[in-house]
Amino acid sequence: MPPQQRTIASGELIPAIGYIRVSMLMEEQISPEIQRAAITDWARRNGRRIVRWIEDLDATGRNFRRKIMKAIEGIESGDAREIIVWKFNRFGRNRTGNAVNLGRVNLAGGELQSATEDVDARTAVGRLTRGMLMEIASFESDRIGEQWAETHAYRVASGLPANGRPRFGYVLRGRQPDPLHAHRTLRAPDDGPERYEPDPITGPVLADLYRRYIAGTGGQKLAAYLNQTGLRTTRGNHWSDVAIRGMLDRGFGAGLLRIHDPNCECNQPANCSNMTLIKGAHQPVISEEEWQAYRRRRLRVAATPPRARASIYPLAASLRCGHCGSRMTPCAEGPEPAVRYLCSGYLRKRTCLARSARRSAIEAIVVRELAQWADDIAAEAPVANEPSQATIQPERAKLEAEVAAADAAMDALTLKMAKGIIPEDSYIRARDVLLTERAVAAAALEEDDRPAPLQRHEYVPVIRTVVEEWLTLRPEARREMVADLLPEILIFRESRRSAWVTLRAAWGEERTFPI
Ligand SMILES: [Zn+2]
Ligand SMILES: [Zn+2]
Structure with missing residues (x-):
């Protein structure tokens, strides 16, 4: 130019x-x-x-x-x-x-x-x-940039989140507010090593949020509930649906850390969406079972159209037309609402025939046959080759014990150095060994991508609760429990006289009944 x-x-x-x-x-x-x-x-x-x-x-x-x-x-x-x-x-x-x-x-x-x-x-x-x-x-x-990467790796190996931000439900110890930057913190060596301890007030609230979600309460209702209590986000804002789900998904309350996948080969970890969950150093506020239940419902909700999510009908989350795979829509008959379920493929696009079934008939079959199914499972002798929780758990328990032992050793070591019992260079050498051990055990504990399914016999008490409490359960809790037990309920109708329903159970079996 x-x-x-x-x-x-x-x-x-x-x-x-x-x-x-x-x-x-x-x-x-x-x-x-x-x-x-x-x-x-x-x-x-x-x-x-x-x-x-x-x-x-x-x-x-x-x-x-x-x-x-x-x-x-x-x-x-x-x-x-x-x-x-x-x-x-x-x-x-x-x-x-x-x-x-x-x-x-x-x-x-x-x-x-x-x-x-x-x-x-x-x-x-x-x-x-x-x-x-x-x-x-x-x-x-x-x-x-190099320093940042180093610190980042060190923090992850120590079971700490990548940044020292406050977390809802926890008290951040070993750090103090940064006087120059709102929402940032600095190390506070007087307060001991950096760590997150469950907060006596918000810790139980965090656990409660997970439990309410598992029991069928949606993100918006959770946000409204939390805002009513007067509790705010760690940044002092009101809660939203998105903020709640983001927080619960990160799994911090389940004792987990969300980190950039160490196997990812990208060189932009800050902008990468390839994340994985590892076990952190902090105490969880919910159990492993509750975390798995949370993830199961999350996956299910993600696969459910918004209108069906809030449905009060107990089978809404699972019902499908067996012919075309579309959802079944509750339809009125005269003045009475939701008398029949009708294929939405027919209703919306006429891509299917008018396959339908009476709602009361389907619900009666589900309740009756679930009760029978529970009895059948309970009556069977435990199958020898079914991998029971008892054989899976020890491996996990061993790894968790290793992580806990490394954490305890770290604490003892830090204390020794603080008291001047050991010099700093021995501390650093010992610390690096411990951190490596911890990282190996924590990596082995890494979350599977799919939530762990329950064993067949473990569903029996859940089935019995649903059946016995059918009329007293809150509608959304009942809907979620049914969906947890029967991910798919398929309706088939060939003619006025000939119709049947197939129940597909979470434990991998299915049963078919005439309607
Ligand atoms: Zn990446
Ligand atoms: Zn259809």
Whole structure:
């Protein structure tokens, strides 16, 4: 692009673009106001006139290219002669970016100025100095990145979340509020090692949220309930459906940490969605069984259309047309609501026939046959080759014990160093050994992607509760329990006379009955 600079008469102010950028690195965050003041001041003292401000306040740096290009285009089009930055390190995000951007500015006859670094770019020494300042900035940025990765790995190996943020339901010990940044914390060595302890008030509330969700209460109702209690998020905001589900999904209350999958080969862990759950160092507020039940309901809800989720009809979550796989919609008959279930494929798109069944008939079959099924399972002798919980649990228990032992040893070790019984270098060596042991055991405990199913005989008490309490259970609790037992209830109708229902049970069996 040819330089389009017009000659500037002596005494005339040189037109310049003020470029402000907030770095994504915490350590370099200088407020836009400070940058603007310094640039304005420098321009006044040095005979520059700011014709335009370009602010790049996107801390993620994602729009960086677009914004800096506007400034460079301003030089190329002749609107301005110079770009003024607060420091040279604001100009590029890395070495290549710096060099390319500066090259374009110089090629167009423009110049880059720093408001706080006294460099005369007209001389060879000045240009060398500027190059070195940019190089130092790149080096600093690399170093901070490395430190961050190191700290991150250390924290994960210690069973701590990647950042020391407060967590709902827990008291964060060993850290104190950062006086310079709201919502951030700093280490507080006086308070012992960093750790999360269940909060006596919000801990039980967190457990209660999981239990209510398992029993069929949706995210919106949970948010309303929590907001009513006056409890706020760790950032002091009101709760929303999304915030509640996000918090419960992260599984912190189940003693878990959500981390970037260590096997992932991407190099952008901060933006990667490939996450995995590992066991943390903190105490869970709910049991393993409750966590699995929570995950089962989450998966089920995700696969259910919104209208069926809130349904008060006990079979709503499981019912499907056996011919086309569509959901079955409750339909009125005269003034009476929801008398029949009708294939929604027929109802909405006519992609199926008018397959239907009386709601009362289906519900009666489900209750009667579930009772029979429970009796049949209970009457059978335990099958020898069925892997029982008793054989699965010891392995898990052993790993959990290993993690707990490593944690206890760490605590004892930290105490010894604090009391001056052992020197710091022995502490560090012993600590690294312990952390490695802990990481190995914790990784082996890593969550399976699918929630663990119960064993066949473990469903018997659940079935009996549903059957016996059929009329007294809250509708949504009954719906969730049925869905947990019978993930699919398929309705088939060939003609007016010929119809049947297939019950597919969570334990992998199915039974079919005429309607
Ligand atoms: Zn990744
Ligand atoms: Zn159908």
